Amino acid sequence: MEPDLSRLDDLLDERGVDGYLLHDDSELADQRYLSGFDAPDPFTTLYDDEVHLLVSGLEYGRARKEARGSVERTADYDARAKIEEYGDAEGHHRVVAAFLAAHDVGSVAVPSAFPVGLADGLRDLDVEVNADHEDTVGRIRATKTETEIDWMRESQRANEKAMATAERMLRDAEPDVDGVLHLDGEVLTSERVTEEIEVSLLRNGCALAETIVACGADAADPHDRGSGPLYEDEPIIVDIFPHSKETGYFADMTRTFCVGEPSETIREWYGLTEEAMDAAFEVLEAGVSGSAVHDAVCDVYEGAGWPTLRSDESAETGFIHSTGHGVGLDIHEYPRVSTAENELEDGMVVTIEPGLYDPEHGGVRIEDIAVVREGGYENLMSYGRDLVV
Known part of the structure; x- marks a missing residue:
């Protein structure tokens, strides 16, 4: 997959700098995206109209096979001698500065979260370092190629199997008589369901750091992971957001289930949430602002008398989060589907996840993931929305 880096070229021209510099491991999505390389330890990537990597000897052979651009070793810049003479920190700074000089780069733009120690060290060595507060690589990543979208489809298929x-x-x-759910003679807990979700994902090439299986009052907190026994007649929110172990691309989905008979309030909330989701999809297309999609959801909830953060930014019950977010190499990335004004572009992948919450009743959330298209959208989901199981 070859990304379109013209926006990065424009940034370098506008700033009058020679290159764009990253130093991190591939957990930083920008690093993996720009370098095309997946490594657990920090390495350096320079973009100056071409991509150049500086890696340790340990990663050199693999980087030459897998990385997007040219690859050099720290040993090529006398790393051992520099560290022996100047110490670990300054020695490393001098290695990176020599790498930049070899590519005729005397000034760089860096992400706002670039390591401050390295930035200061490079400045001490007469390299000009400017912070990119516009998250340029993140903005580039937001618009996916068809290859990236195919990778996300694969992640989503694994996700649906786990759901x-x-x-x-x-x-x-x-x-049982107390309403506690049992499966195969044992209490069914949030942790037990989570474990089986993780096993399913691993069998289908995906992994995740955590997931949400939250029941009853736990479900009233949108990011409560859930714990302990699950109960009949209570809403159970299951939110799964894995990434592919091969490509790194995420999927994301949420469903709310109830074993038994949901309360009248939960049924009402579920109906409203389906209506809110449908309203969001009516608006979703390239060229609209994410805020317009969010407004459609808020209109449904506020029209039914429920507070939203749009109507009351201090609300603690009702619709207490944004409608959605971008997904890609990060689970939360640009754009935002919220009160923020950001135009949605063809190829962006976003979630639509309306919900209602109150500790007295629990919570309800439904989440799909979709590609923004000209004139509409492509829902990557094929999973049903049944509340009662």
């Missing part, structure tokens, strides 16, 4: 595993466990569970 089906969770739903099946809930469907097969039986409540």
Whole structure:
């Protein structure tokens, strides 16, 4: 996959700098995107109309096979001698400065979260370092190629298999006299469902750091991971956001389930949330602002008498988060589907995830993931929306 880096070229021209510099491991999405290389330890990537990597000897052979551009070793710049003479920190700074000089780069733009120690060290060595507060690489990453979208489809297929595993466990569970769900003779807990979600994802080439299986009052906090026994007649929010172990691209989806009979309030919330989701998709297309999609959701909830953060930014119940966010090499990335004004472009991948929350009743959230297209959208989801299992 070859990204369109013309926006980065424009930044270098506007700033009058020679290159764009990254130093991090590939957990930093910008680093993996620009370099095309996945490594667990920090390495240096320079863009100056071409991509150049500076890596350790450990990663050199693999980087030459996998990385997007040219690859050099720290040993090529006498790293050992410089560290022995100047110490670890300054020695490393001098290696990077020599790497830049070899490419005739005397000034660089860097992300706003660039390591401050390295920035200061390079400045001490007469390299001009300017912070890029516009998140230029992140903005480039926001618009996906068709190859990237295919990778995200694969992640989403694995995600839906994991969601089906969770739903099946809930469907097969039986409540005891206290309403606690049991499966195969054991109490069914949030942790147990989460474990099976993780196993399913691993079997399908994906992994995740954490997931949400939150029941009852836990579900009233949108980012409560959930813990302990699951109960009948209570809403259970399952939110799964894995990434592909091969490509690094994320998927994201949420469903709310109820084993037994949901309360009248939960049924009302679920109906409103489906209506809010449909309203969002009516608006979603290239050229509109993410705020217009968010407004469509808020209009539904506020029209039914529920507070939103648009109507009351201090609200603690009701619709207490944004409608969605970009997804790609990061689970949360540009653009925002919120009160923020940002124009949605063809090829952006965003979530639509309306929900309602109140500790007295729990929470309801439904989340799909879709590609923004000219004149509409492409929903990457094929999973149903049944509340009662």
